[in-house]
Amino acid sequence: MKTKLITVAAGAAAVLGAGAAQAQTYPESPISVVVGYSAGGFADTVTRIIAEQISKTLGQPVVVENQPGAASNIAALTVSQADADGYTILATTTSVAINQTLYGALEYGMDDLTAVAVPVAAPEVLAVHPDFPAQSLEAFLDYARENTVTYATAGVGSGSHIAAGYFFSELAGVRAIHVPFGGGAPAVGAVLGQQVGATAITIPGIASQFQAGGLNCVAVAAPQPSAIAPDCPTYSASGFEDFVAQSWVGFFVPAGTDAEIVALLNTAVNEAIADPAVAERLEGLGNAIQTLDPEQTTAFVSDEVASWGERVEALGLRID
Amino acid sequence: MLDIFSNAALGLSVAVSPENLLFCFIGVLLGTLVGTLPGIGALAGVSLLLPVTFYVEPTTALVMLAGIYYGVTYGGSTAAILLNLPGSSAAAVTCLDGYPMARQGRAGVALFMTTIASFVGGTFAIILLMICTPLLARVGLNFGPAEYASLVVLGLIAASTISSGSPVRGIAMVVLGLLIGTAGSDFETGRLRFTFGHLEIADGISFVAIAMGLFGVAELLNNIGSGARTTTVSRADYSWSKLYPTRQDWRDSWGPMGRGSVLGAAFGILPGTGASIASFIAYAFEKRWSRTPGRFGNGAIEGIVAPESANNAAAQAGFIPTLSLGIPGDAVMALMLGALIIHGITPGPQVVTSHPELFWGLVMSFWIGNIFLVFLHLPLIGVWVRILLVPYKYLYPSMLFFICIGVYSVSNSSFDILLVLLFGVLGFAMLKLDLPAAPLLLGVVLSPILENNLRRAMLISGGDPLTFVERPISAGFLLAAVVVLVFSLNLFKRGKGSQQAVPADPD
Amino acid sequence: MITRHFEPRQLIASAALCATGGAAAYLGMYRYGLGELFHLGAGAFPFLLGLLLVALGLLNLISAFDPPPAPTRHQWFGALAVFASIAVFALSLETLGLVPAVILLTLTSRLAEPPFEPVGTLTLAAGLSVLAYIVFVFGLRMPLEAFNWP
Incomplete structure (x- = not known):
């Protein structure tokens, strides 16, 4: 996409064994975030709020692009096929976890994506x-x-x-x-x-x-009542232990991206959501903020894929 | 009544603050520019200005976003009239008579009257917004799936004759459109229909791609090599005096504008559905109302002012459910509510009372924005019309470019450009096989509304089809549909005779 | 309403409508599933609409037909060039970049309306490229690269 030129140069550099240097100088050019939904939607709004902040931290423009369609599958496919250099980031929701089981034939899998951060859940x-x-x-x-x-x-x-x-x-x-x-x-x-x-x-x-x-x-369906509706009991409190279901917004990069770049982006996102003004905006939308490091993020996402997969299979749903 | 005046005064004082005036102007200007580019919708402009909304007062943010929204509906008719390039369903209706007017050298008049019609429609809806927002919002809530389904049945039957020519082929194209509209993921089961392995159409085929292919590309092909070029008019037709409507044009327009405004406002209060069908219905209504239906499709001024006023009335009336219930009609409206929430204001029935300065300020800014738009558009008409003086050999490659990029912009998808190609081929074939394109578009727009609501209503009623006649509003629509159908069969029998202009023989 | 003289294009229109309707009805019934009478499946609507289209296709044979003139050879060639130009644009926009795509579109589409006029065409291509860049990349910030050569 936007960064092909740099990508190719970076790719050539990597071949020469300069992968570490790539991570040290990252980011050198604008980063694009591909949102799997239309502008103005929930995922888009959250992404734009965070993107604006991480652009300040990283010192490079973070450009939000929208590629809506098929419950974010189209954007996920695009990013999974992009160069693994940290310049193309996918912003998607719980759907990416659900889709792994729900869709019969997807041209990408969770193996093709590395989770960077899942900053908000509602x-x-x-x-x-x-x-x-x-x-x-x-x-x-x-x-x-x-x-x-x-x-x-x-x-x-x-x-x-x-x-x-x-x-x-x-x-x-x-x-x-x-x-x-x-x-x-x-x-x-x-x-x-x-x-x-x-x-x-x-x-x-x-x-x-x-x-x-x-x-x-x-x-x-959360462990604790939500600040938005503090009087509303959890499912657990109503006798259904541990029934938790959340909709989150997460950022992913193509698999194979340098671990240092992933860590850098993860830190940038966590710093962004720690900013009181950003946190206030996100929580105003009804989100809970979660600060996870890269390992916790990966574990969170694979748990989500497994638990949603179980539910999809229990319901016998399949789209193809 | 006094309340309204004091509220209006409060709103006006908010709306004329220098900051709000400036952002209102930015909003409508950007909306107009973006809307004039065929296919580039309100979302493109909104995405651009989104970051700004975080830093200004919530009222100012809303004033600007709303300005983009209705500015786009004003701008959308320009490319439709001049070049037969519709970027929205409303603009597609404007093509039907607007483009023939342009070919007769009356492009300036068409652009002038659509601006006036837009203003009249917008104004009517704003008055409605001021007087009875809470009341009307409740009416919209009474529309469940059964009502929507019945309304679409009425709409389909009423509008199936929007094209001239053989009714059989008109209806066949409505059916084909309905069929094309079923492509994509089934709303209830998720089953992918007619996607043939392309997830790009899982959410349905891009309407802009269909409209641009069937109208824009097909017409362009028809002009190429036919020797006809665009118009048979000379430079003299572009003199300034020819840009203004005649007394007869005005006389022909007031009625359709009034009826279009009422219809548009009525449809506009139905969240999400209204704006897309209001202009089709307004057009069909005028054609039926007219003593000379044969003029429609050949440059009848009623055929542009009615849908344009309906379209803008619907766009403004769409704020009724959005502001008073917190239910946005479409993505742009959702974004406006998001802007409010970010500023800590909860949209809902209490906004009107708890933040009167916001509600009334916004409503009064609509007036100002609409006036801005009139003054932006009228001087530009002379400029736009000169586009037609560009030699066709330079004009058509430019049109192709704008078609492709406009379609691409909707979801940043190259696949959608290939769909334009497909629908261009189809449109060209349809042109040569005497199959009308407008009914097909109507079918595409209405297909998901009809099918999904029909099946939703059946899910809710537990499979009881009587739900459609037991619910009074739904039953009313179905009854009206039967009445219209009986009328139509009468028309059908007289065949081509009724298509001719026979003043003494009203339908 | 019966046509006075035979017009092959009326037959083509009917055949196309019937074929499309038949295919839709078939897919609706066998591929997508009709569901039950009061709980329609994903295929029910396409099935009904398909059948309706077949019926209308047959009715078309006996309704009045008044088509515009058939396309000339010149028009066929023009149509081909226009279609090619759209395809070229779609395929090159993301792979080569906006400017090459605009240039290719202009050059290909200009074949439709001879004479080709190299100077005028190239000027047009250059002008459109600049306009495209200013309006869509710079102005509207669309995610497109002006040049994207490897």
Whole structure:
């Protein structure tokens, strides 16, 4: 992409055994971050906030590009095929972990990408209209055993769909009908208009409704209650031990990138989110900030791939 | 009523602050420029200015982002009229009569009237926004999947005759469009349909690629080698006096503008769906309303002012659900809400009361922005029209470039450029086989709205099809669809006769 | 409404509509799945629309047909050059860079409307390249490189 010229020069240098020198001088030119979603979306907003900050730390422009499509698979493929020099970074979400199991034939795998940082995570929640007859998780499940309930999500194969679907059918053992919408906003609209019973969604998509009292939170799939809805109990507190599902934004580079460059980028991201102004903006969107070193990041991502894979398989979902 | 005036005064005082005026101007200017480039949408301009929004007051940020948004809807008609290059579904409708007007040497008039129509539509929606935002927002919420599905059925039946010529081929193209619109990931199962291994179309085929291929490339091919070139008009037709509408043009336009504004505003309050279909419906409505439907498609001024006013009314009315419920209609609206959240303001029903200076300031800035746009556009008309004086041998390679780069910009995808090629071939074939392109585009736009909402409604009702007639709003649309259908069958029987201008024989 | 004289293009239009509709209906039924009557599957819509298209394709045979003049040889050649220019642009934009892509597009597309006029064409190519760079790379910050040779 943008940095081909440098890439080729760097590639030639690497052949001559100058790989370490490459890491020492990095970054020498602008870095591009390829977001797998449209400008203005959740992942894009988070990426731009962080990119702006790391550009200050690294002393090079960090250019955000959008390559939306197929739940970020297109951007992931592009970056996995880019040169492993640290100048092309992928910004994606939980979807990249889900897609490994959900999609039948992908032209890239997690082996082709190295995780740099997963700076933010936002829990999944279940929310209902204030007029809905069941306002707690227990009441909701009881209601679902007697009646047909529907829940809206941002779409088929989204983290919200898989987490909620897995929860209802595998953990709670109730039948709830999934009604996918094209994005979080229409899903929230459907439950506001009482077209559906509930919505399963990530906190950033619904935070404003909680704060305004438009919708009520029934359960949050995080270890601790969220600051956005402090009164909303966790699934654990409602009797479902350890049911945690979060939507995160993560940065990846092509596999084979120099470990020093990965560490450098990881530090830059962690420094960015430590900045109080950045942290405030990210948390304002409903995210929890997580500071992980490169090993922790890799472990986090492989845990995510495994746990989402298990849920996708339990639901028997497959896209091809 | 007094409330409105005091609120409007408050809003005006916010909107005319030097900073807000400046950012409003930047927003509409950028929006116009970006919108004039065919295919480059609001998101491109917004992405560019996004970092700025972090450093200015939330009201200022919103004023600027909103300016880009409606500035793009103003600018979108320019390339559509002059070169038959539509960058959005609304612009595709404007092509139908705007481009024929340009070929008759009336490009200046078309550009002038679309600017006025945009202003009228925008103004109407702003008044609506001021008077009854909370009320209308609730109406939008009553629209569930069943209502959307029934509304699209009505829209399809009403608009299937937007092209002139054989109704059979018009309907066949609507069906083909619906079919093309099903390509991509199925909303319920995720099954990839008609993608043939290309994940690039998993989210559906780029609308801009289809529109540019069918309208832009096909028309360009038709001009090449035909000896016709672009227009049969001379330099004299580009004199300044010829740029302004005649008294007859004005007289023909007021009615369509008014009806277009009402329709556009009505559709605009439906989050996400409204703006894309408002202009199609407005066009179809005018064609049915007209005593001379045969003029449509051949440069009827009603055919551009109605959809343009509808389009802009819908764009402004789209702020009703966005601001009062916190439900954004599209990506740009979502971004505006994101800007608010970053500044610690929660969008939702309370914004109007808890941050009156923001809400009213923004609404009043719409007025100012719309006035800016009129004054930006009118002087530029003379410049734009001169594009047509460029010799065709230089014009068409430039058009091809703008088509390709515009389509690429939507998702930075070279694959989409190859799709333009595919739809260019299809468009050329359709032209030579007397198959109309506009109904196909209508089908593409409506296909996912129809299919997904129909199936969603069935999921929600537990598989009971009676849901469509038991819900009153849905039943109303279906009833209206039946009425229109009966009308159409009558039209169908008279065949080509009804297409001719017979003033004494209203439809 | 029956056509007075036989027009082969009407037959072509009908055949194309029927073939497209038939293929869609087939894929909808066998590949994507029809689902149940009140719980439609991914293939149900394509199936129904496909059948409808076949029916309309047949109806087209007996409806009035008033096509524009058939393309001349000159137009066929022009169309080919235009299509080639779009393909060349798509393939070279990311591999060679924006400026070479614009130049290739201009040169290829100018073949469609002879005479070629080398000087005018090259001037146009240069002008468009500069414009493209200023507007899209510099102005709109699109992620494109002006030159991208290896």
